[in-house]
Amino acid sequence: MATTPSTREEISSAQAVLLGALAPGVNGPTWNTLKTAFLMLGFCLAVMLGLALSSSDSYVVLHVVFLVLIAATLFLLLSWFLAQTGLVSVEHQLREMDLALNDGSEMIRKEK
Numbered sequence: 136m137a138t139t140p141s142t143r144e145e146i147s148s149a150q151a152v153l154l155g156a157l158a159p160g161v162n163g164p165t166w167n168t169l170k171t172a173f174l175m176l177g178f179c180l181a182v183m184l185g186l187a188l189s190s191s192d193s194y195v196v197l198h199v200v201f202l203v204l205i206a207a208t209l210f211l212l213l214s215w216f217l218a219q220t221g222l223v224s225v226e227h228q229l230r231e232m233d234l235a236l237n238d239g240s241e242m243i244r245k246e247k
Contacts, residue, residue, distance in 0.1 A: 151225045158232050160223030173210045180206060 146154070148164045155165030180203050187199040223231075 146225055146229075154225060154228050154232070158223075158228035160220075160228060160231070161217060162223055162225050162228055164225070166217065166222060169213070173206070176206055 151162055151164040152168050155162045161169075180199065184196075184199045184203060187195045190196075
């Protein structure tokens with residue numbers, strides 16, 4: 136008799152991120168995706184800051200520094216909020232949205 140894989144193995148990271156966008160709470164793959172997006176944003180802003188510093192316009196430098204402060208503040212506040220609330224497992228989000236895996240390993244929605 137073959138054993139069925141666990142719920143964690145059956146759900147891909149992309150599905151977990153989409154589930155995290157719809158379900159209450161933040162799961163691990165969604166948080167990793169957000170951190171990656173903030174990392175890419177930081178890289179783009181660093182390049183913009185370098186270009187702004189090479190220009191002679193101080194208003195452009197001020198504008199890019201303001202954008203960097205906004206992005207850093209948003210990331211710090213989001214990290215603080217998730218540290219206070221904690222991450223939610225994908226399985227918990229599946230139960231929260233009334234999605235379950237039956238014995239045939241297909242997702243079904245509970246009838247109400």
